[in-house]
Amino acid sequence: MNNIQYKAVAAPSTDRQLFNAKFSHDGKLLIAGSYQGDLRRFELTEAEPTELTPFGNHHGWVQAFALHPTENLLISGDSWGKLQAHDYTQENPMPLWSLEDAHDGWIRSVAFSNTGEWFATCGMDQIVRIFQTKNGKLRHELKGHNADVYHVLIHPHDDSIVSADALGNVIHWDMKKNRPKRQFDASETFLAHRLQDVGGVQCMTWSPDGTTLLAGGTRPKNGATVQGIPILIGFSWETTERVFLKELGATSDCYCEDVAYHPRGFLMAVTSGTPGTGKIQFLDSQNLDTAEPLFLLSNLSNCHSLDVHPDGDMIAVTTTVRGSNGNGRKVDADGNYIGNTSPIQLLTPDSPMK
Amino acid sequence: MTQSPNNSERHPLCNTAEHVFTRRQLLGGSATGLIGLGGLGGLVNPLFAKEMKSKEKQVLFIWIDGGMSQLESWDPKPNTQFGGPFRSIPTTIPGIHVSELMPKTSQIMHKLAVDRGVSTFDNSHSAGVPRINRGDPKDRGVIYPYFGSAVANLMGPGNSGLPPYVWVKPGSGGFKYQDAGFLGPKFGALAIGEGEPPPNILLPETLSSTNNADRNSLREFANQQYSQKRPPKFSEAQNFVYDTAQALMQKRSLFDNPDPKDVARYGDTPLGRDMLIGRKMIEAGVRFVKVNSYGWDTHGDNFNAHASLMPRFDQAFTAVVEDLDERGMLDHVLVIAMSEFGRTPRINGHIGRDHWPEAWSIAMTGTGIKQGAIIGSTNDDGTWVTSEPHDIGHFFHTWFNALGIDSEHTEYINDGQPLPIADEECSPIRELLS
Numbered sequence: 001m002n003n004i005q006y007k008a009v010a011a012p013s014t015d016r017q018l019f020n021a022k023f024s025h026d027g028k029l030l031i032a033g034s035y036q037g038d039l040r041r042f043e044l045t046e047a048e049p050t051e052l053t054p055f056g057n058h059h060g061w062v063q064a065f066a067l068h069p070t071e072n073l074l075i076s077g078d079s080w081g082k083l084q085a086h087d088y089t090q091e092n093p094m095p096l097w098s099l100e101d102a103h104d105g106w107i108r109s110v111a112f113s114n115t116g117e118w119f120a121t122c123g124m125d126q127i128v129r130i131f132q133t134k135n136g137k138l139r140h141e142l143k144g145h146n147a148d149v150y151h152v153l154i155h156p157h158d159d160s161i162v163s164a165d166a167l168g169n170v171i172h173w174d175m176k177k178n179r180p181k182r183q184f185d186a187s188e189t190f191l192a193h194r195l196q197d198v199g200g201v202q203c204m205t206w207s208p209d210g211t212t213l214l215a216g217g218t219r220p221k222n223g224a225t226v227q228g229i230p231i232l233i234g235f236s237w238e239t240t241e242r243v244f245l246k247e248l249g250a251t252s253d254c255y256c257e258d259v260a261y262h263p264r265g266f267l268m269a270v271t272s273g274t275p276g277t278g279k280i281q282f283l284d285s286q287n288l289d290t291a292e293p294l295f296l297l298s299n300l301s302n303c304h305s306l307d308v309h310p311d312g313d314m315i316a317v318t319t320t321v322r323g324s325n326g327n328g329r330k331v332d333a334d335g336n337y338i339g340n341t342s343p344i345q346l347l348t349p350d351s352p353m354k
Numbered sequence: 355m356t357q358s359p360n361n362s363e364r365h366p367l368c369n370t371a372e373h374v375f376t377r378r379q380l381l382g383g384s385a386t387g388l389i390g391l392g393g394l395g396g397l398v399n400p401l402f403a404k405e406m407k408s409k410e411k412q413v414l415f416i417w418i419d420g421g422m423s424q425l426e427s428w429d430p431k432p433n434t435q436f437g438g439p440f441r442s443i444p445t446t447i448p449g450i451h452v453s454e455l456m457p458k459t460s461q462i463m464h465k466l467a468v469d470r471g472v473s474t475f476d477n478s479h480s481a482g483v484p485r486i487n488r489g490d491p492k493d494r495g496v497i498y499p500y501f502g503s504a505v506a507n508l509m510g511p512g513n514s515g516l517p518p519y520v521w522v523k524p525g526s527g528g529f530k531y532q533d534a535g536f537l538g539p540k541f542g543a544l545a546i547g548e549g550e551p552p553p554n555i556l557l558p559e560t561l562s563s564t565n566n567a568d569r570n571s572l573r574e575f576a577n578q579q580y581s582q583k584r585p586p587k588f589s590e591a592q593n594f595v596y597d598t599a600q601a602l603m604q605k606r607s608l609f610d611n612p613d614p615k616d617v618a619r620y621g622d623t624p625l626g627r628d629m630l631i632g633r634k635m636i637e638a639g640v641r642f643v644k645v646n647s648y649g650w651d652t653h654g655d656n657f658n659a660h661a662s663l664m665p666r667f668d669q670a671f672t673a674v675v676e677d678l679d680e681r682g683m684l685d686h687v688l689v690i691a692m693s694e695f696g697r698t699p700r701i702n703g704h705i706g707r708d709h710w711p712e713a714w715s716i717a718m719t720g721t722g723i724k725q726g727a728i729i730g731s732t733n734d735d736g737t738w739v740t741s742e743p744h745d746i747g748h749f750f751h752t753w754f755n756a757l758g759i760d761s762e763h764t765e766y767i768n769d770g771q772p773l774p775i776a777d778e779e780c781s782p783i784r785e786l787l788s
Contacts, residue, residue, distance in 0.1 A: 016435065035435070035701065036433065036434065036435055036437075059432070059441075060438070060440070061439040079440065079441075080432075080441050105440075105441065105454065106440075148658075148661065166658070166662075194647070194648050195647060195662065195663050195666045195667070196649055196659050197661075198659075200658075223649050223659060224649045224651040224659065225706070226654045226655045226704075272705075274654040274706070275653065275702075276703050301703050302704055304705075319703070320702070321703065322703075324700070324702045324703045325704065325708055327698070327708045327710070328698075328708075328710070330700065337699065337700070339435055339699075339700055340700050340701055
């Protein structure tokens with residue numbers, strides 16, 4: 001455990017920036033949402049990742065999507081409020097169903113129930129909604145947040161739903177009464193600075209045994225060009241009490257953008273700061289107070305998400321292009337304005353994980 | 355990918371040779387009149403000064419410091435590479451859309467004028483803020499005044515008895531002489547910080563009017579002694595600040611707690627508070643009021659930032675425009691909302707937008723402005739201006755003309771040196787003028 005070493009093996013990218021790269025269940029595909037209305041796929045069966053046909057016919061940003069726990073089904077939500085279901089293994093996936101106005105505006109997160117029978121969504125309209133997977137029929141509507149809801153998560157044991165918002169409020173919902181049942185205080189991730197609401201919960205996950213809820217974000221120092229210390233807060237699922245707070249870097253490291261437990265038991269987190277700062281770190285989940293991470297890779301740029309391949313070895317981290325920030329006109333030799341892209345860093349251990 | 359325009363094509367409205375000739379004609383024809391004069395600070399032509407005194411036009415200048423994103427406000431490009439997550443919404447002008455983050459503004463669009471074809475030069479705050487505020491004139495070895503100081507000088511304080519240039523802002527207050535440039539500290543801004551009146555604005559209860567009069571006599575004596583060996587502009591400024599304080603003491607009600615209904619309409623935010631004070635200052639007759647909002651420099655997390663910034667701007671901006679309109683004050687108040695630049699179409703790695711002077715937007719309404727004039731355009735992905743690009747010099751000409759000032763024939767006189775009040779290589783944007 002103390003000698004974890006990962007190396008970058010490939011960094012596929014597309015002509016658009018990407019969100020939340022995830023591996024398919026069989027590990028043969030890598031899927032990400034794009035900044036311009038579709039989803040992008042890479043086939044991983046060859047030596048070099050190959051991009052397949054984009055799909056989705058979405059609008060705006062496709063930040064939110066989730067893979068069904070057992071089927072080749074993907075639910076995606078866009079920033080204009082549209083939800084769709086696709087079989088992502090098809091050559092040219094067509095929507096199985098589509099809801100144009102599932103939310104009023106930006107859908108931030110999608111999460112499947114443990115069986116996949118239903119899924120939850122949340123977004124800018126401050127509402128959490130539960131839909132039936134097979135046809136997109138609305139089953140529940142949960143109101144109680146007072147801000148943009150950034151993340152929704154399903155408990156691995158009993159399908160309890162929790163959602164977290166831009167003010168750092170985490171709600172455990174009472175599904176029988178369609179109202180908040182308990183609340184977890186992650187308000188340390190929020191700062192009202194001048195006119196701006198800064199921060200909020202950026203990511204959540206469960207400990208493997210389901211006893212601890214982890215919420216990640218930043219402890220904001222200021223708005224505008226946001227700076228803050230990336231933090232992870234652990235809550236007891238039983239009592240809602242805070243059981244730990246882990247700082248993941250310095251003020252310039254800013255947001256903890258994603259967090260997950262590796263199948264081997266250690267905790268992984270990625271951060272994104274200004275300008276261009278990005279880190280991935282592995283932490284000993286049994287000794288979070290240990291100062292040194294088990295593994296730290298700090299030469300990446302703006303890490304926004306992570307996912308572990310089903311083989312337990314390869315890791316995908318959605319990043320950006322170093323030097324993509326900067327004022328004024330950046331044009332190529334032909335005078336064309338240069339956009340940005342999101343290389344997905346594929347990392348493998350020096351030796352297979354055991 | 356979109357093609358960058360050629361810099362040499364930036365200002366087709368301008369005809370340098372023509373402007374120079376006109377200016378020479380003007381200088382030759384008015385040489386005898388260009389003497390230091392007392393009227394409005396002794397820095398403008400006397401006939402013009404007399405004319406301006408009779409006009410009671412005012413300015414509400416809303417300064418969005420750091421750079422509002424044009425793509426998340428006035429010039430959305432939804433569903434494009436750089437368009438961001440937000441939708442656009444229709445406005446009261448058919449065919450014109452703004453960001454969904456401006457629902458209230460969308461309903462008063464027919465009262466506004468917006469130029470989406472703004473193209474300026476500076477992409478840093480340190481250079482951009484002063485140059486934009488000064489109208490980016492040619493370098494003549496002097497520091498030009500900010501727009502507020504320029505209006506204070508050219509149009510005078512009016513009849514309100516209040517200072518001509520008030521700056522309502524978060525943070526510290528005080529007298530900000532730096533804005534005045536060569537006009538001298540007298541034309542600086544009286545800053546109202548955090549919505550609080552200047553400290554010690556009320557006379558102590560223990561001070562009788564007789565004692566206060568005696569105290570003033572002593573102060574005036576000391577001022578005379580001080581002035582004898584110093585340039586007059588310093589003592590003028592000192593007296594001006596004191597007189598300003600005296601005037602404000604008579605208008606203490608400007609700082610009374612606001613009506614809760616007004617707070618609800620303007621928003622319980624620093625900008626809502628300051629916009630409300632700004633409206634009160636305008637109603638009280640202040641010539642030029644600058645309302646300042648900080649925190650718009652969104653290099654990181656631009657979209658979440660604008661999701662909270664824009665609705666708060668939208669609320670306060672719409673409320674003040676509607677209030678001025680309902681009171682019939684847009685007939686004589688020029689309202690301007692702008693930053694020092696826009697923000698890059700490219701979305702950087704920290705999901706931010708950087709500084710972008712190449713293609714952005716400025717909004718305005720009120721006296722002299724053609725309501726509903728949505729002019730200028732950018733290409734499909736918002737990278738470059740596709741209409742005639744307008745630099746800040748064009749806007750200074752436009753705003754001066756909206757205030758009744760002939761910007762192409764009016765000059766400052768700085769120690770005998772005639773200086774144009776706006777960049778002579780630019781001209782008014784006629785499509786924006788009523």
